[in-house]
Amino acid sequence: MIKDKTKEEAIIKAARQRFAHYGYSKVTMDEIAGDVEMGKASLYYYFPTKENLFQEVILQEQDEFANEIEKVLQKETCAEDKLLQYVDLRLKYFQKLFNLGALSFYSFIEKKSQFKQYYESFEKRELQLMSKIFDEGKRKNEFKNDIDEKVVRVLLHILQGLRLRSLKFIAGQQMDNKSYKELKDEMLMTVQIFLKGIKC
Amino acid sequence: MIKDKTKEEAIIKAARQRFAHYGYSKVTMDEIAGDVEMGKASLYYYFPTKENLFQEVILQEQDEFANEIEKVLQKETCAEDKLLQYVDLRLKYFQKLFNLGALSFYSFIEKKSQFKQYYESFEKRELQLMSKIFDEGKRKNEFKNDIDEKVVRVLLHILQGLRLRSLKFIAGQQMDNKSYKELKDEMLMTVQIFLKGIKC
DSSP states (O other): OOOOHHHHHHHHHHHHHHHHHHOGGGOOHHHHHHHTTOOHHHHHHHOSSHHHHHHHHHHHHHHHHHHHHHHHHHSSSOHHHHHHHHHHHHHHHHHHHHHHTOOOHHHHHOTTOTTHHHHHHHHHHHHHHHHHHHHHHHHTTSBOTTOOHHHHHHHHHHHHHHHHHHTTTOOSSSOOHHHHHHHHHHHHHHHHHHHHHHBO | OOOOHHHHHHHHHHHHHHHHHHOGGGOOHHHHHHHTTOOHHHHHHHOSSHHHHHHHHHHHHHHHHHHHHHHHHHSSSOHHHHHHHHHHHHHHHHHHHHHHTOOOHHHHHOTTOTTHHHHHHHHHHHHHHHHHHHHHHHHTTSBOTTOOHHHHHHHHHHHHHHHHHHTTTOOSSSOOHHHHHHHHHHHHHHHHHHHHHHBO
């Protein structure tokens, strides 16, 4: 049996919608099989476990996020603008992961988390994307020339910390508008003050 | 029976030393009774549970921290200096709580944590102390005049987030020097950049 690319994509798409709506833990493989009108055995041929399918969904989300950032990087705006757009897109991505059921306090500390490797490789990717913006800012004399990777990393950690502490205050299974807005305001204020602090 | 103030203080002192050395969960009331050469029944007369005793220790730590900050507030230095000293003392306090066994990821999210009320009242106190420094900075024209409580709060949350994410990376039961130094460097860098961002 050969895997049909169109079928595979249809499965991922259906899974993504279900996970986003109900959260990872509440979705069954039966339901996904039903969505794509496929027998359960065929579904398992494509994805042997729900975890496999979920990882694929997360990888897609990561790629989409990175592509959106690459588009921002091409824009003809100043580095500050790009960084604010970065924060906005990063928060949307966070909300998506949260609603998928991929994020919780526990997933952050859990050492054996099945998603650990994805989070770690994503953090490296994020550092690279942010560094590009900072490099551009230095090159165009927006930011001071002595900004090094340490500074980029500290901003990455600040934003991570703010998201992390916010997880405590999100009551439901889906990220509500109030939590989203509060976190967004805080992150934008942080970046604005931070950038003033490193401006030429 | 009337409680003897000297005895009570001796118990708290002994408990504090033991908790700091071994962590809350590993200490028994028997050991503390032994330290102060007291029968177990008498110890329970003073503190009916280990939790009661622990709460008293935490309250003492909080008071000591607040007193140290009040001293910093009286100093003849600029607000920026005071804030950097604040961060330094706050981190030392964090380390103490961590070593006592009062801090973990779980204690932060646990809704029914017995220490929740202390953490919450402490956060309010912290906001007040930091606000005093910011007010002074505005009065002396170090900081911009439009700095409001939102800005103070966001810095409080940034520092909280950095400490919180660091909890993941501390391997042992006691906070090691490497983790301490990394976190300190990150926090000082953050405050320095942040303050440049709100300077007049």
